[in-house]
């Protein structure tokens with residue numbers, strides 16, 4: 713490399729470094745935006761013009777709250793929700809809950825249903841090297857709740873939607889479910905804890921979880 717070529721290369725390097733720094737700064741600004749502005753970005757609940765909720769996306773990258781399981785074998789062979797219930801919430805709403813003990817307006821909770829894998833025994837369990845038990849199998853679509861205290865004032869501030877209890881593909885859109893099918897049971901049992909079964913999600917109550925992005 714001649715000295716002239718060397719100079720050219722270092723110019724390129726300098727430009728590349730500046731570009732990288734600029735992109736980094738941009739990302740930092742984006743990250744620190746207030747909630748109101750972030751709400752305009754993908755995430756949160758999306759609706760069609762006729763008021764149906766669109767199937768949430770990206771939720772498997774949200775914060776995982778827990779996975780209650782109410783298998784058929786423990787419910788007379790006929791559980792209402794026999795799958796694992798994998799519950800997710802967006803990071804910003806998780807952080808807010810940890811600070812205030814309430815979910816902010818616009819919070820979406822996704823309960824993705826996951827069928828038991830290879831239910832070989834009558835109780836739905838199977839044998840694995842770790843022992844006999846229950847293991848995650850195929851996805852079975854999802855139930856979703858959305859907080860909007862004005863829009864869902866009649867059901868204690870939360871709206872309830874189901875995108876099917878069947879193998880994927882899930883419904884692309886869903887209309888709000890009647891009180892008797894969803895909200896009624898949440899109102900009867902967890903009206904005081906923001907309509908959410910927070911007692912089953914220990915990660916919500918850990919102040920220093922180690923799960924927080926540093």
Ligand code: HEC
Pocket residue numbers: 780781782793797799821822823855856857872873874889892893894895897898907908909910912
């Ligand atoms: C008979 C009572 C009952 C009914 C009816 C019911 N749920 Fe729930 N729901 C629960 C319980 C209990 C949990 C937490 C434990 C679990 O998942 O088994 C829960 C959890 C949830 C969660 C996770 C967040 C949370 O609140 O803990 C969502 C989302 C949800 N339900 C949506 C729905 C939708 C949508 C419907 C209607 C299709 C519905 N639920 C009907 C009792 C009910």
